[in-house]
Amino acid sequence: MKTLNVMLSLSPEACRAYYEGRAEQVHAYSTDGRRIAFPAVALRRVVTREGVNGIYCLQVSDQGRLLGIHRVANLPAS
Template sequence: MHSIDVILHLSVTECLAYYEGRYDNVRARSVDGRWVVFPAHAVQRVVGHEGVHGVFRITFTDQGRFHHIVPLNRY
């Protein structure tokens, strides 16, 4: 498995839009400056009362498919 650390700042309203299926993917900047696109359903695993804010590690398969997301530092 491979991983990349991304910075996420999503409001509650943005998270709700992902949850309702209005968006299929999230586009975020990695800590090293690359853009990363991953499935919107992944946000459901890390959303809190204030939305999603912090640095998260995304793991993906050798084929480049999303596998898992975990918080590293929330703020």
């Protein structure tokens, strides 16, 4: 199993498109600069009323299948 950390900052309105199924994939960059895509349904596990904001750890199988997602940190203050 591999892990990837991604920074996500999505407003509640942006999350709605993912939640309602109008968008199937989330495109993001890992903290080490790789461009990744993962199924939007995974956001349902981490979305709050404020959207999705923070650094999240994606657990990925050796075959590239998303196994889990969880928040590991807040985004740094700007």
